[in-house]
Amino acid sequence: MTCDIILCGVGGQGGLSVSVVIARAAMAAGLHVKQSEVHGMSQRGGEVLAHLRISDREIFSPTIPKGMADIIFAFEPLEALRHLSWLSAERGTVVAAMAPILNIPNYPDIDSVLGEIRKIPRARLVDAEALAKQAGNVRSANLVLVGAAADLLPVPPDAIEKEIVAFFSKKGEAVVQANLMAFALGRAIPHA
Amino acid sequence: MTQMVLSGDEAVAQAALDAGVAGAFAYPGTPSTEIMEYLQEHIGKEAGVDAAPGLRDVSTRVAQWCSNEKTAYESALGVSFVGRRAMVSMKHVGLNVAMDPFVNSALVRIHGGLVVVVADDPSMHSSQNEQDSRLLADFARVPCFEPSDQQEAYEMTRSAFDYSEAHEVPVLLRITTRLAHARALVTTAPAGAVRNLGKTDDPYAWILMPAMARKRWAALLAKQATFKADADAASRLELGSKELGVVTCGLGRAYYMENVGDWAQAHGGERPTHLHIGRYPVGVGKIEALVSRVGRILVIEEGYPYVERELRGIFGAPVPIAGKMTGEIPLAGELSADSVRAALGLPPRGGVAAPAIGVPARPPQFCQGCPHADSFTALKKALEGEAEFFSASDIGCYALAAQPPWNAIESCVDMGASVGMARGAASVGQKRAIGVIGDSTFYHSGITNLIDAVKYRTPMTLVILDNGTTAMTGAQPTIGAASTLPALLEGLGVEKEHIRVLEAHRRALDADVAAIREELAYDGVSVIVMVRECIEWLKKVRKS
Numbered sequence: 001m002t003c004d005i006i007l008c009g010v011g012g013q014g015g016l017s018v019s020v021v022i023a024r025a026a027m028a029a030g031l032h033v034k035q036s037e038v039h040g041m042s043q044r045g046g047e048v049l050a051h052l053r054i055s056d057r058e059i060f061s062p063t064i065p066k067g068m069a070d071i072i073f074a075f076e077p078l079e080a081l082r083h084l085s086w087l088s089a090e091r092g093t094v095v096a097a098m099a100p101i102l103n104i105p106n107y108p109d110i111d112s113v114l115g116e117i118r119k120i121p122r123a124r125l126v127d128a129e130a131l132a133k134q135a136g137n138v139r140s141a142n143l144v145l146v147g148a149a150a151d152l153l154p155v156p157p158d159a160i161e162k163e164i165v166a167f168f169s170k171k172g173e174a175v176v177q178a179n180l181m182a183f184a185l186g187r188a189i190p191h192a
Numbered sequence: 193m194t195q196m197v198l199s200g201d202e203a204v205a206q207a208a209l210d211a212g213v214a215g216a217f218a219y220p221g222t223p224s225t226e227i228m229e230y231l232q233e234h235i236g237k238e239a240g241v242d243a244a245p246g247l248r249d250v251s252t253r254v255a256q257w258c259s260n261e262k263t264a265y266e267s268a269l270g271v272s273f274v275g276r277r278a279m280v281s282m283k284h285v286g287l288n289v290a291m292d293p294f295v296n297s298a299l300v301r302i303h304g305g306l307v308v309v310v311a312d313d314p315s316m317h318s319s320q321n322e323q324d325s326r327l328l329a330d331f332a333r334v335p336c337f338e339p340s341d342q343q344e345a346y347e348m349t350r351s352a353f354d355y356s357e358a359h360e361v362p363v364l365l366r367i368t369t370r371l372a373h374a375r376a377l378v379t380t381a382p383a384g385a386v387r388n389l390g391k392t393d394d395p396y397a398w399i400l401m402p403a404m405a406r407k408r409w410a411a412l413l414a415k416q417a418t419f420k421a422d423a424d425a426a427s428r429l430e431l432g433s434k435e436l437g438v439v440t441c442g443l444g445r446a447y448y449m450e451n452v453g454d455w456a457q458a459h460g461g462e463r464p465t466h467l468h469i470g471r472y473p474v475g476v477g478k479i480e481a482l483v484s485r486v487g488r489i490l491v492i493e494e495g496y497p498y499v500e501r502e503l504r505g506i507f508g509a510p511v512p513i514a515g516k517m518t519g520e521i522p523l524a525g526e527l528s529a530d531s532v533r534a535a536l537g538l539p540p541r542g543g544v545a546a547p548a549i550g551v552p553a554r555p556p557q558f559c560q561g562c563p564h565a566d567s568f569t570a571l572k573k574a575l576e577g578e579a580e581f582f583s584a585s586d587i588g589c590y591a592l593a594a595q596p597p598w599n600a601i602e603s604c605v606d607m608g609a610s611v612g613m614a615r616g617a618a619s620v621g622q623k624r625a626i627g628v629i630g631d632s633t634f635y636h637s638g639i640t641n642l643i644d645a646v647k648y649r650t651p652m653t654l655v656i657l658d659n660g661t662t663a664m665t666g667a668q669p670t671i672g673a674a675s676t677l678p679a680l681l682e683g684l685g686v687e688k689e690h691i692r693v694l695e696a697h698r699r700a701l702d703a704d705v706a707a708i709r710e711e712l713a714y715d716g717v718s719v720i721v722m723v724r725e726c727i728e729w730l731k732k733v734r735k736s
Contacts, residue, residue: 011556027197027377036374037199038317044589044664046556051374060449062374065529067543082551087544106552116547 002055003154004064008083009075010101011048018073018142019052021167025159026054036062045103047079054154071152073145076101077113077125084120094120095149097128097141124148124191131185137178147186157187198378200371203342204309205230206378207349208279212386214304215271216255217264219636220665221283222318223372224311228281229668231255253386259671260607260636261286265293265308272304273398275390277353281309284323289607289637291328297362298332299408301397304387305353306362308334311372314494314526318664320587320604322524324495326472329364333412335419336364336472340445342376344470350381355422359415368494370526371443416473424475429482432463437486437511438536439467439479441499444492447532455536464490474502483511490535491515494527557592563696563724564590567657568600570694570701570722571628574708581624581712582617586610586638588630589663589726601628608637611654615645618652624712625652631677632662632670639684645717646685653711654719657696659726667729681719690718697724 005022007015016037023033036051051063069087074080074096087094096117100110117123126148132141143164150157161180168176198206205227208216216235218228235255258264261282271278280290287294287310294308310328313319329336337352339345345367352363396404440448445468456463467482482489483503488511491500497516503509504517514520520535521527534540558565568590575581585591585601586609593600603613610627611634618625629638634656645652658677662668672680681691692711694704704722711718 010554012559023197023375032377033197034374034376036370038373044556044559044592045554047554059376060446061529062370062376062443062446063528065450065533065541067541078551078554081547081549082554084545084547085543089542089544092544103557104552104554108549108552112549116549119548120544 001154002053002057003071003152004069005052005054006064006069006072006083006086007050007052007075008072008079009048010079010103011045013048013075013142014139015048015050015073015075015142017167018146019050021143021160021163022146022153022155023052023054024163024166025155028163029155029159031056031154032059034059034062047082049083071095071149073142073149075128075142075145077110077117078107080117081113087120092122093149093152094123095145096123096125097145098125099129124189126186126189128186132182135178135181135185137175137182140179140182143179143182144186147183148189150183150187151191157183193382194380196378196380197375198342198346199226199373199375200339200342200345200367201226201311201373202230203345203378204281204349204365204367205234206380207346208307209234210380210383211305211350211353212277212384213279213353214253214276214386215268216279216281217258217267218281219258219261219264219286220662220668221286221311222665223313223369224281224283224286224309225665225668226372227309228255228257257668257671261290262293265290265297268306269293269297269300272302272306273391274304275392276304276387278304279307279309282311283319284310284312284325285319285321285606286310287325287328294328294362295332296400298334299400299405299412301360301392301394301408302356302362303360303392305356307349307352307356308362308364309349310364310366312366312368312495314368317369320606322495324498325364325366326498327496329366329472330498333416334362334364335359335423336366338366338442338470338472339371340440340442340468340470341371342374342378345371346378346380348470359418361412361415366442368443368526420473420475422475423469423471423473424477426471427475427478428468429478430463430466431485432465433459434465434485435459435487436464437467437482437489438464439469439482439489439491439493439499439503441469441493443494444527444532447527447529448492448536450529451533451536451538454533454538458538469499474499479503483509486511488512488514490520492521492527492532492535497523555595557595558589559727561727562589563659563722563726564593564657566698566701566724567655567696567722568593568598569698570704570708571626571655572598572600573701573705574712575624578624580622581626582614582622583626583628584610584613584617586627586629586633588633590628590630590657593628607633608641611638611641611645614652614654615641615650618650619648626655626712627652628655628657630663631656631658631660631672635671642681642686642717642719643684649716651715652717653708653714654717655708656719656721658721658723659696659729661726661729663726663728667726667732677721686717686719690714690716691721692718693721693723695724696722
């Protein structure tokens with residue numbers, strides 16, 4: 001069993017916390033994990049890309065080979081399109097948020113961006129921002145996406161919930177509850 | 193034995209703690225920054241003592257940010273001299289700044305173990321070049337260790353301290369971005385004893401005056417054979433196919449291992465003969481065994497084709513060698529599982545087809561509310577209508593002003609260069625020569641250039657963007673307190689009336705523009721300090 005996950009978005013979206021939550025749940029289940037992050041200049045509002053590899057065997061490369069990702073979590077829709085070459089054509093699933101971050105002058109028409117994502121087999125477009133608001137914290141949108149792909153992860157949902165509690169506990173009970181709710185709302189989305 | 197999830201940087205730092213490091217020093221630089229951040233978070237706490245400066249017993253252990261890599265290195269040398277273990281960490285270009293103490297420290301009799309951690313950044317994720325520190329270790333004639341994963345980063349750091357003491361030489365530990373910033377499970381070993389203060393008994397061991405330096409140089413040269421033999425013993429040869437021999441170094445091993453199963457499947461189940469090299473200068477024994485066994489060789493290494501060049505020599509190797517010099521692996525940029533796969537002759541894995549619409553790049557940019565943005569607005573407005581100017585800049589977030597819509601700077605070369613370049617240009621007639629530099633970069637290596645400008649009364653304007661932090665690397669403290677800048681500038685000889693402290697905020701735009709114009713018109717050295725805290729730093733402070 002191997003689960004290779006690409007996490008992408010725009011610097012400042014906080015995708016790293018999601019990677020940590022999933023990674024800790026996998027490690028608690030006794031699986032091998034490697035995480036590769038981006039630091040420095042590219043964090044400033046630019047495109048960011050992180051790799052998370054989970055396996056029951058030893059993992060070698062810290063980054064995922066092209067065409068091998070099982071899941072792409074895109075916290076911003078244009079970023080999903082940027083990293084498609086990583087997605088496995090046979091089994092890969094794109095899970096993308098719908099709200100664009102319009103911080104570049106030549107951002108393409110958002111409908112054509114979403115249209116391109118819909119063309120990808122098994123793609124899951126999620127209105128993560130609306131569900132995050134419903135959960136009580138707009139910053140929980142990333143966990144809506146994780147919930148929307150909970151069935152594809154190599155660890156059960158309660159293991160993820162346990163790590164959400166552990167990770168966000170120092171930020172207070174309200175933040176923990178909002179993130180748990182965001183994860184639950186994501187899980188409740190029916191898949192085609 | 194404990195298991196921890198650590199990045200490569202953190203594994204190095206944890207190993208230094210367990211090895212009993214007494215003094216650790218650094219200047220922030222991606223991808224090395226987290227080594228010092230981890231050390232500062234943990235040092236002294238394991239023993240339940242505070243690492244208070246000035247404490248003179250064995251519990252004194254410090255981890256400090258310094259003005260620059262050279263000062264950091266020299267502090268580490270002092271720690272070694274008094275017999276305690278020292279570490280200095282930096283990014284690859286930081287070693288250029290520390291080159292003087294680095295190369296010379298190879299000649300002294302290192303006493304307390306000295307480990308020099310250098311994090312290279314192939315692909316230039318956050319750097320201006322992709323120089324390979326293994327060649328600088330070679331240049332200084334010091335041993336270089338290169339881990340291939342986080343576990344080895346831990347183990348090699350531990351053994352580097354021992355090796356440094358055993359051979360009385362600094363050891364350079366070379367890591368690269370993908371090792372530094374990737375996390376994996378690391379098994380740690382019990383902590384060793386912390387060394388006491390105590391000088392060496394040789395009074396000339398650290399005096400590099402010519403007569404003594406010649407002896408020390410001869411001693412260093414005499415150690416080279418041992419370094420090579422030890423590197424050979426530490427390298428790992430796994431016999432396999434006689435058709436192909438693969439040499440890996442550092443992370444090259446991980447990318448090779450990622451693909452070797454597929455290669456074996458395509459070659460009757462047999463793997464290539466594999467030599468992994470983790471230490472330099474390279475030894476010859478196992479390389480000879482490899483060359484005599486296989487029909488051809490592929491070299492997979494991160495950075496320059498260093499081992500590849502050694503293998504080829506001038507007259508060529510007895511078997512064909514493929515690698516970066518022959519193009520099987522790209523000469524520029526970092527390795528990947530994909531580029532190594534292609535070099536092994538394996539077909540690419542199919543990905544999803546590219547989207548039908550173009551995906552525009554999303555370059556990094558100023559944060560919302562960044563004070564630099566307001567400073568550049570003022571600077572651009574002050575230069576409006578001026579045909580003649582030169583706006584030199586420097587290393588830091590403010591280099592983002594090179595991009596549209598700003599296009600406000602014309603150079604970004606190395607730490608401190610903005611001041612010297614503006615001065616040089618002004619001294620040969622360039623009007624309105626401006627250096628734009630951050631406060632941390634100014635303390636790092638801008639000050640000495642300003643002293644030159646004051647000496648020659650060069651007509652230039654220095655703009656110091658004082659946001660109180662080293663922002664680009666994640667908001668580490670600047671070495672000098674913000675309030676001390678005007679007094680420092682005055683002390684350097686800048687005329688008091690031409691030191692202008694301005695608020696870097698849009699509400700002060702008109703006043704800022706007027707002040708900048710006045711100073712651009714002044715026929716001498718003027719310094720404008722644009723003050724406002726970094727947004728990221730404020731966030732960090734509020735969190736803690």
